[in-house]
Amino acid sequence: MSCIVTQAAHAQAITAADSQATDERPLPQKAKPAEPSAVDIVVTGTRVSRAGFDAPTPLTVIGREMLETRAPSILVDALVTIPAFRNTSTSTTASQQASGTGGQSFVNLRGLGPNRTLTLLNGQRYVPTTALGTVDISVLPSALVSRIDVVTGGASAAYGSDAVAGVVNFVLDTQLQGLRANAEAGISTRGDAGTHKLSLAWGGALNETLRVVAAAEYYQADGVDPQSRDFTGLFTGTVANPSFTSTNGQSPLLLRPYVYFQGSSYNGVVTSGPFRGTEFLPNGQTRAYDLCGTTAVVACPVQRPDMGGTFNYTALASPQERGSAYARISFQPVPAVKLFGDAQYAESRSSFTSVPYLTAAYGAITIRRDNAFLPASFAAKLDDPDGNPATNDAISSFTLGRYFADNGPSRYSRRTRVHRFSGGFEADVGENWKVNGYIAHGEVRFLSKAGNQPIRSKFNNSIDAVLVGGVPTCRVNADSVAGNDDAACRPANLFGFGATSAEAKDYYLGTAQVDLSSAQTAAAVNINGEPFSTWAGPVSFAIGAEYRHDRVAQGVDAVTASTGFILNNPGGNFQGSQSVKEGYAELVVPLADGLPFADKLELNGSARLTDYSLSGSVTTWKAGLTYSPVPDIRLRGTLSRDIRAPNLFELFSSGVQQLQTVRDPRTGLVTPFAGFLGIGNRDLVAEKAKTTALGVVLRPRFLPGFDASLDYYRIKIKDAIGTLGALDIITQCLAGNSALCGLVTRTTGDGSTTGPLVRIDVPGLNLQTLDVSGYDLEVGYRARVGPGTVVLRGLGNYLRRYRIRDFRSTVDRAGDLSLGLARWNFDLSAGYSLPSTTMLVSATRIGSGAFSTTNIVDVGSISGVWYLNAALEQKITFGLGTFSIYANINNILDEAPPFGFENTGGNYDRIGRSLKIGVRVKM
Missing domain, CATH: 2.40.170.20 (TonB-dependent receptor, beta-barrel domain)
Structure with missing residues (x-):
């Protein structure tokens, strides 16, 4: 003693x-x-x-x-x-x-x-x-x-x-x-x-x-x-070193005082098609935006003070x-x-x-050409991408990346x-x-x-808006499919920081308890x-x-x-x-x-x-x-x-859902997906x-x-x-471990080898x-x-x-x-x-x-x-x-x-x- x-x-x-x-x-x-x-x-x-x-x-x-x-x-x-x-x-x-x-x-x-x-x-x-x-x-x-x-x-x-x-x-x-x-x-x-x-x-x-x-x-x-301290105004993170090789002695990662994700911007940015890298501004205009990469989710070290704020929403105490x-x-x-x-x-x-969500959490956000809030100038570009009316190259939809800061931080x-x-x-x-x-x-x-947690079904309803009699309306309330409407739905404008109305956010945000x-x-x-x-x-x-x-x-x-x-x-x-x-x-x-x-x-x-x-x-x-x-x-x-x-959580828990990102060894694609970490295991x-x-x-x-x-x-x-890591589970499944294949869900539902990843459970x-x-x-x-x-x-x-x-x-x-x-x-x-x-x-x-x-x-x-x-x-x-x-x-x-x-x-x-x-x- x-x-x-x-x-x-x-x-x-x-x-x-x-x-x-x-x-x-x-x-x-x-x-x-x-x-x-x-x-x-x-x-x-x-x-x-x-x-x-x-x-x-x-x-x-x-x-x-x-x-x-x-x-x-x-x-x-x-x-x-x-x-x-x-x-x-x-x-x-x-x-x-x-x-x-x-x-x-x-x-x-x-x-x-x-x-x-x-x-x-x-x-x-x-x-x-x-x-x-x-x-x-x-x-x-x-x-x-x-x-x-x-x-x-x-x-x-x-x-x-x-x-x-x-x-x-x-x-x-x-x-x-x-x-x-x-x-x-x-x-x-x-x-x-x-x-x-x-x-x-x-x-x-x-x-x-x-x-x-x-x-x-x-x-x-x-x-x-x-953001009450000078050192917390920036979001520090690691990014890939583009100069790294296995023989040049450099570090594979760089620690930088400001990072952002290439698939997202505060205002919303196009992430697919010929107009990839086009950012929407609150005034209805557009500008070029540096996506800094080609993969779906990558951290970028480029400072963008004009993004509308900082990434740090995490309380210091x-x-x-x-x-x-x-x-x-x-x-x-x-x-x-x-x-x-x-x-x-x-x-x-x-x-x-804590921080609001990135597009990576929401998944790919598809915007249709007839979206009620799409700026007219950009809609015209979709109708004629190459500027030649004689060609039939109109674009019917594109994917949008966004950092949903205007939802406000998650509140716990x-x-x-x-x-x-x-x-x-x-x-x-x-x-x-x-x-x-x-x-x-x-x-x-x-x-x-x-609090301030987006509900997937309501969010998808809200962002898919069309004009009905010149009035933005949720598509679920505009189509003719019986029983498909939702009277409470309010359309959400995703084009420009702060464009989403309070009524729309009240509709699709909820509180998990x-x-x-x-x-x-x-x-x-x-x-x-x-x-x-x-x-x-x-x-x-x-x-x-x-x-x-x-x-x-x-x-x-x-x-x-x-x-x-x-x-x-x-x-x-x-x-x-x-x-x-x-x-x-x-x-x-x-x-x-x-x-x-x-x-x-x-x-x-x-x-x-x-x-x-x-x-x-x-x-x-x-x-x-x-x-x-x-x-x-x-x-x-x-x-x-x-x-x-x-403990009882390790034995009985139904798991906690967390966003994960992994390079799928079957497809080679970097895929964001929902996973449930810590599922109970009675064995x-x-x-x-x-x-x-x-x-x-x-x-x-x-x-x-x-x-x-x-x-x-x-x-x-x-x-x-x-x-196990998500990648380990996938790899072992593809190698023939059928027990681990039961933890993998793809869109095809077969749990093993085909279709994009949807979910991986981690017991x-x-x-x-x-x-x-x-x-x-x-x-x-x-x-x-x-x-x-x-x-x-x-x-x-x-x-x-x-x-x-x-x-x-x-x-x-x-x-x-x-x-x-x-x-x-x-x-x-x-x-x-x-x-x-x-x-x-x-x-x-x-x-x-x-x-x-x-x-x-x-x-x-x-x-x-x-x-x-x-x-x-x-x-x-x-x-x-x-x-x-x-x-x-x-x-x-x-x-x-x-x-x-x-x-x-x-x-x-x-x-x-x-x-x-x-x-x-x-x-």
Whole structure:
């Protein structure tokens, strides 16, 4: 264990002064007291309970003092600076798109994905807030969080599925005594990105046997507009290098500050026939337009400031609003028995905008010669393309490419509501034995809306307009086919930016809705004690059983259910459930204590048998060893087998529709088509990981207050759940894989070899192997200097390997900044504390790397970025308690994200310099 992230505790010694003892004892490992009067607390990392036991699994603790000094507005801000977290989703770094997580917060150890990091609250599983089985930590009761334990290693034997990359345990202050209140406000130096936060917590004993703790909080963030920064006015993207050859040493792709798609323009451009490249202007005139390519969809690096706007409609930060209420009551009828129950309600709302659609999403838009809005001058050209009336070469139709910015950006909103209840007990059943258990039930309602979404059938009706009595009319209302009319249809003019009427847009634009309900019931009982002793000390033993039942049900609107939106049909109706039964045991055997060259030697082993009702049984285990040749040095190592079972979305989902583009190997054509990504697969099995961790902890007696640790880790995951690319599915189908042919739909409907592509479905498969390794470094020093205390802290992570292998290729993504996988990440801080004043300066570095390790671009290595921050707190003691004023400034140097990452990718700050002030009251 390493606790140098706390400011009030020397490593291995967390006292009630900085972390507040928890009477839950959910994860029973006691830390060695810093002094005889210190209160032992429970920390994460093992199930055994024995004073002085140092678990071999690395553990980082963020204590209360650090939480108060850095004053994160939301919990994820306390974690994102820790180098072991990679590409963690926050409100300002998560994808603000249909398939992204805009406005939500998910922890991501090692960059292996939030679904491979287990989130706990007081040692208990928390009900998933998404169909993917992940937890949006913004709904947790942050007003009561006294510390955060981070296990940076496989822990499935201790905690079950999902703990492949590690565990993050949010520990609540259930021993709170008195009243705590907090109010703060923040703003960027550009006058936006405003935030407001209020919280209130109270705890106390009602009598000798009854204790109550309660808290409520509210948080609001304004968000940041898409084009509010100089660096976001342009849409950066990659384009093909026309000069590239396999031998000239140039990059195949170019990264450019402005790109557009050759098949589209804001005003509308002809993409077929002899008039290809003719753009329509709002005044009815036309002009030549550079299409820059011959394929259907290609990005172009040519800047066109006259296109009517920019491509960037993606919010830099999502507006959000959240609130929560939590209450807990504990009852101790006799000294040896404690009963407790708690309840929580939380609600989180967020909204954001994303880009309008290109023609590639709509498919080829065919305009007929008799279109009611076609400019007369251009219609005349269609009637006589070569200018010779004697020839019969009239053109009856052409295809139009358009960037539908006048529809407005896609508008997304998300709302999460959580109800959770738990109850449990703790009991001493003998001199060295304890038993505890709990049962918890949580329910989540997640509602997602996507507005300004074109409905395909209505859009096709609207753009096909003719003149009836000189009045533009939808063709469906002008023909004589019985039952083919639509009285609500309003004709749409596509010729020139802004030409489409509000009435037409009201007709063909709609809102896609997803209503997701999920629930989890979990129960556990644990027994731990010391059955006997060896020559080196007591043997510690823990055994327990757990049960969990998860269910999910998704409902969508009628248009989405029929895949009626042109894009962004966010899956269909589905439901599913799964139950899990588990049993585990853990043993700690001391082998040496106080011997020459063996001050301490302990063996730690655990095993867990898990039975899933859908994906079968699996066994996980861990073996660990700690060895201290002298008190100043401790060596530790673990080897474990960990798992992640497929979640309910991966098993049952009807898929999420996304636009895809692929070169059809049968025809050679680059074809845009709709595909459904992430279709559920009931044949999935659990991912299996082998985790190795080796480390050394230094605590030299000749330098009191100093400690350091260096750990090597390697996580190798087999049967990792992933998806094949659309091209792989087509290629394997054409090669004779009939199973994959069932995923391909062409216009002929035979699903294999003829006709243009219409749709490719992409299910999850156990097809990947992930191999990730690196080093974690933590250094801390604490000493009295003058009238105060200096605390120095440094954390670093070096990513040695991030190798992904499937049936087709192996690629190492270490150093890939588009995935947030810089080789080196650091967080450094220096603090000075006086009795009433605390000052802290911190620096966080996202290291250098490549724009992408799979798409080689011409920018070479991208430099790392340092973020410098400062915090100051002044306490004023009065008769009933303490009043504190604090101020924080983040990104003091106003660092902008590197070129290419202005809008997305990595954990770069896109807000700039920001300030926050607040007050705390403790009584």
